Amino acid sequence: MTTQVARRWAARPGGGPVAARAALAGVLLLAVAACTAVPPDSAAVPTPGPPDVRQIAAGGEPANAFCTVRSSFAPSGVPPRVIRDRGPGQGLVAGVDPSDATMSHWNAETQQFEGFNIDLLLAVARAIWPGEEPRKRITFKVVPPGQGAFEMLAPDHPDRVDLIATSLTASCERAKQVIFSNDYLDSGQTALVRRVDGRPEYAGIEQLGGRRVCAAARTTSLAAIAAYRTADGTLPVPVQAAHPIDCLVMLRQGQVDAVSTDENILLGFTRMTPDTVLVTEPPRDNARFCRYHDGRRPCTWFTDEPHAFAFARDNPDSLELARFVNHVLESIRASGVWAAAHRQWLADHPDRGQPTPGSPVTSWPPG
């Protein structure tokens, strides 16, 4: 390189050995300067974000193909013997999601778990151990949302739980892994967006094509978002977080454009954050998802979400517990416990009241 430059200089008109020497000296100085130069340090500031957040590929099974389960084993009034015989200080172990403000949140003031699911579980404990303080008979363990909690039903899991009560959608796919109780709450998936000038930033899910929509990992909500296709054929950009509450944080920080999950969960989020609001515009062709919507306001659901408790499969004790829970669900319909819990935690949730169970099944998964 040095030689070429020197020769080129020498070849110029009027160039000669002197010019070549000058070129050589210049190149040497440049080489010395280049060797001593210091590269600038990049100081880009990384954006914050909850742990384990990532964007996933859009596409997949269309939402209208999701199969739901609204049947379970016949109710039984016989308390599960294995659980009933547990000693004092022990009892039912329930997996709950503390980020679910309406269903099962931790109240630091009262120092206990509260919510709709918690009230139903307390009713189950009361039925197993009548006359005892139900909270002394239930251990609430925090479990991941969606089917991430299923492994904790395994008998050899160190943090084993007897049942899962995490606003779980009873889907046919999940029924291959767990037993479901009867449906205890009907809801549907919708979206939460930022409030701008008192109105939703995006009117409905149809406006979220190409926008980042967050849902918790390993949930049917995330699968539905990944499969959703708007009228003009665009797809939302699915973003998964470890917990739904992480999605709410990201929505407020502008890292996503919407949070999508069941309306009963999103209602809790709107109570926490007045700067967010549920979308108001119904999706196209969603009538089949609104069969259990009370019609008080436009139905924005784009999935059907029967909620049920989950139990371990292929386990007689779990089956016994599932049948007993189905019995309790029937009894609290009559006693008004379900309605009272709904009034306290889900007053503005647009369902049609406690669901009526389907015909009992004798084998699992139901056909």
Place this chain on the structure above:
Amino acid sequence: MVRPAARLLCHPGSSPPVSIRAGRTRPASRRRRAAGRTGARMTVRVEAGRRAETSTTTLTRGAAQPDRGGPARWRDPLRTTPARIVVHGLLLAALLVATAVVALRAGGPATTLGERSAATAARTGTSARQIYVGLADADVAASAVFLLPPGEDRAAGLKADYQRKIHEVEHALNASMGAAVDDPDRLAKLAAIAARLQVYQRIIADALTVAEGPGTAANQGVLASAYAREASHYLSHQLLTAAQTLWDYDTRLLREARVDARWWVAASLLMPLLTLAALGAVQWWLWRRTRRRLNAGLLVASAGVVAVLALAVASWSHWPAADSRFPELARAVDAQSATQQRLGTLLAGRADVYLGLGASVDPVGHHEDFDSRQLCGGPDGVDCATLTAVWTARQSQEPDAFRRAMDAVLDAGPAGKSFDAATTALTNRLDEGDKVVAGHVERLPATPRQFGGLAAWVTLLAGAAVVVGLRQRLAEYR
């Protein structure tokens, strides 16, 4: 290399056996011995080198008559003497450039071996450590803020504690940035930490706004805790990483100075020697092809390179002492690094406990994080028996279990005291380590005056002399 241009075969006895090669006469007895070995008859062979331009004969005739030296198809233009002179010149130029670059670049490594430079590095390393530990400590305080509902008496004190620790970190950052105006790299690293700290503070401020805003305490706690969890994750993965990078940058001179210098001291001495050898070889080659004349330009260049060698020796005169004393210093700095990271891990573990006990949605994850840090037991570890009831407090069926757990982990409780004791032990060890490092630094030799710039100029002058000398020789061929 020397091929016969012509051969004259004579009968034995007709003339004295003489071999003429490149202007040298060889005794006939040696040729006879060679002929006897091959069974050849006695011959008289007059050899003129195929490269006639290199022979004395050619040199004397070269100016008037172009050298033919054999058929044209045998001649390679790149192997002519002028071409070879140019090639040798380029080789020497490359060596001289390398020598100059080494002389210039070696100044830094040589300087870092000196006591003053090491003392500066030790000082900045200490300030980087204060930033690192201060950040981890601030995160502990921030996590504790969200442990209690906003109405709690102790909540205000915890919030004030967080703000005080953030101010301490900001103060340390500002002081370091003020002292780093002449070090753009360090300034950029400090600016990166400051920018990340602002992001962290913004997350915590949002969390406090949520926690203290309208709504039920339960809702506030869940969301505020989600912010706190994000903030802690950001601090662990972004802020502490940046602070560790700064500390590594500040102390790399102490940890790697000797290893770096080893290569530079070798290069600083070997390059001039290599260049000197090349100059000698070219001088010898030219000397053989001229009338035993020494090339003046090459002689001057050789003298210059000898001077460069002397300057290199002077610049590295402190090497033997530094080489023997730096390993201890590097070990002391590595020990400080390990202790600092242990303290950072301890503080992060304390934040795990606070987050896990608070309203976080992932208490199991925080527990697993804590376990993975391996903080239980040992002289600077935590008494993890004090935490057993803490991890299960939210699951407990006893009404006061959560309250008791909070009391246990805050400062006056057994778990809090255990953390405090471990923190104090590690902080004391760091303070002691600072003294050890300072002692090793004091024993380092002073850096001698560096002559890298002067050596580079002398090398460039030597290069000029080479060009002049070879150009003169080249001109003789034209």
